[in-house]
Amino acid sequence: MAERQLNHYGVFAFTERYWGSDPSQRRAVLNNLLEETQRLGERVYTYTLFPARAEADIMLWSAVLAERNEVASEFFLNYAHITAQWRGYLKPVNTLWGFTRPSVYAPGKSEQELSPFDETRKPYIIVYPFAKTSDWYLMSKDARQGMMNEHIKVGRQYPEITQLLLYSTGLQDHEFVVVYETDNLPQFSELVNTLRATEARRYTLRDTPIYTAFYQTAEEFLKTWG
Numbered sequence: 001m002a003e004r005q006l007n008h009y010g011v012f013a014f015t016e017r018y019w020g021s022d023p024s025q026r027r028a029v030l031n032n033l034l035e036e037t038q039r040l041g042e043r044v045y046t047y048t049l050f051p052a053r054a055e056a057d058i059m060l061w062s063a064v065l066a067e068r069n070e071v072a073s074e075f076f077l078n079y080a081h082i083t084a085q086w087r088g089y090l091k092p093v094n095t096l097w098g099f100t101r102p103s104v105y106a107p108g109k110s111e112q113e114l115s116p117f118d119e120t121r122k123p124y125i126i127v128y129p130f131a132k133t134s135d136w137y138l139m140s141k142d143a144r145q146g147m148m149n150e151h152i153k154v155g156r157q158y159p160e161i162t163q164l165l166l167y168s169t170g171l172q173d174h175e176f177v178v179v180y181e182t183d184n185l186p187q188f189s190e191l192v193n194t195l196r197a198t199e200a201r202r203y204t205l206r207d208t209p210i211y212t213a214f215y216q217t218a219e220e221f222l223k224t225w226g
Helices: 016-020 023-037 071-084 134-138 141-155 185-195 199-203 218-225
Strands: 005-014 043-048 058-065 090-099 124-132 162-167 176-182 204-206 211-216
Touching: 005 071, 005 176, 023 043, 023 218, 043 218, 058 071, 058 124, 058 211, 090 124, 090 162, 090 176, 124 185, 141 185, 141 199, 176 185, 199 204, 211 218
Parallel strands: none
Antiparallel strands: 005 058, 005 090, 043 058, 043 211, 124 176, 124 204, 124 211, 162 176
């Protein structure tokens, strides 16, 4: 069985203080941010959100292995400590996080499984919270499995698109965080459109806000925001 991971997506907006600073000061803030972000987790990636969304500018994807019970508290307290120094320049807008676990509907490792520990990142990431209706959980396991088989079959028609499913039931307002990586946004939109025509869609309670973000290396990030 794969090791449990804690994955966290922090959505931030630059403050008026940041935009009111001179270019050299903004550059210093960004250099410090990029240096300190690497202490947030075992893997940390920087993404640009704006102008795909208006209320936020960037997203940080942090991940740690979480086999020990203490890892969650260690991660969150460390995250709070490190990001506290940015608060004058960077305002938290939203956080989405959860734990990995084996799927009850598709046992075994999928070739489309997305991992923060992969060596390379695709250009685009799509992240959103997800919750099912009460009726979904009141159905039999066999009924749910049948609908999920249809859902999985559709996903396999798009092998280039990888997915990470995080479980957060009872830990956040939603139950899951769904994450996709792709190098083709129109193709991903086509996948979602097809999935919404499946029977399981009837039992979706909520699946917004949707964050579409653009992966950037440190150098690219500095060029965009410096």
